[in-house]
Amino acid sequence: MKRAIQSREGVGLAATVIQKSELYLARIVADLPTLVFVRKGTKTLKGNENEFVIREGEAVAIAGGQAFDVVNRPSGDEFQSAWIAFHPNVIQNYKPIRDDLENIESAFVFSPLGEGFTDAFRLATESITTRMNISEQIAAHRVTEILLWMGEFGKKFKVPSSETVSQKVRNLLSSTPARDWQAIDIADRLEISEATLRRRLAGENVSFSEILIDVRMSFALSLLQATDRSIGEIAKEAGYDSASRFAVRFRDRFGYSPTVLRKETSLTDRNGTILDRVRT
Incomplete structure (x- = not known):
């Protein structure tokens, strides 16, 4: 399956x-x-x-x-x-x-x-x-x-309320992790200047690049755990053309290489799959 x-x-x-x-x-x-x-x-x-x-x-x-x-x-x-x-x-x-x-x-x-x-x-x-x-x-x-x-x-569950700036940034990045996101792109979406965005994130003790890396790595972790896609495909889905650079980022974030995690989460009859969006 x-x-x-x-x-x-x-x-x-x-x-x-x-x-x-x-x-x-x-x-x-x-x-x-x-x-x-x-x-x-x-x-x-x-x-x-x-x-x-x-x-x-x-x-x-x-x-x-x-x-x-x-x-x-x-x-x-x-x-x-x-x-x-x-x-x-x-x-x-x-x-x-x-x-x-x-x-x-x-x-x-x-x-x-x-x-x-x-x-x-x-x-x-x-x-x-x-x-x-x-x-x-x-x-x-x-x-x-x-x-x-x-x-x-x-x-x-609590009814969604006003989000912090970092949560808003994370939600926007999560929509398409593979995109070549720049801070100015998010600032435009939030209708603020890039300088204001960086200042507000600093006030929450986080940076744009830190959020971007964490969103991409979290997305990759989900794909490794819950799908049968190849590591190369997952690297691209997470925004990395280089599988080796992706592996380094992943190990830095989680302490395990993607290969180790995939070995522990794969099925014996892996066929490859896609991240599906189901529509009526």
Whole structure:
């Protein structure tokens, strides 16, 4: 079976991660509110003096914009999880039945999960990945059901609010990581001068080049973990014509070469695939 990160406009993204041995990955950013369902093995998230352990059959909801150190620990011969990242419109349009739900500030582990949640997660994933003729309205409804299940635990994702400048820059870069982005391009999009952009980013203790590299490396990591594309193809998707330069950047960021990570996350019947965008 070909693996891909698949997305549906206005609904969200979905993918499956398979890993053969334990690896430590530092400061992984969840740009969108995301729910991860661990099917085999154990996932550990560490950040801001918090630690979350998600065991087989459990799920974790991660608030958008959060960064964690991640350890995926296999059970037997592999670790396997599936995730859904929610489009902001889905979060914005969700109307909780209860008014006492607490916002998830960083992450929250859901356990125990009933059979109903498993069925809802499968249907939500299919609404993003399927080639069947499912309307966007039905797809959004299925994904929203996951939010309703979260409400059964008294939790919800925060409604998107005003973003920091660095978050706005990250979101713009994430739309097309391979583009030859320059700071002036982003400044124009934000309708400010380049000098103002750099000054505001400095006020948030980050630079344009740092954000660009991190967005590209995070995107490449997702492709390596959840698709069967070749490393050369992933390098180009991440904005690098030189596979060797890409490998150096990737090792600097995560401590592992793309080859090592691909070896640990590939299937024996790799066929190559694409990053699909599903449309109705």
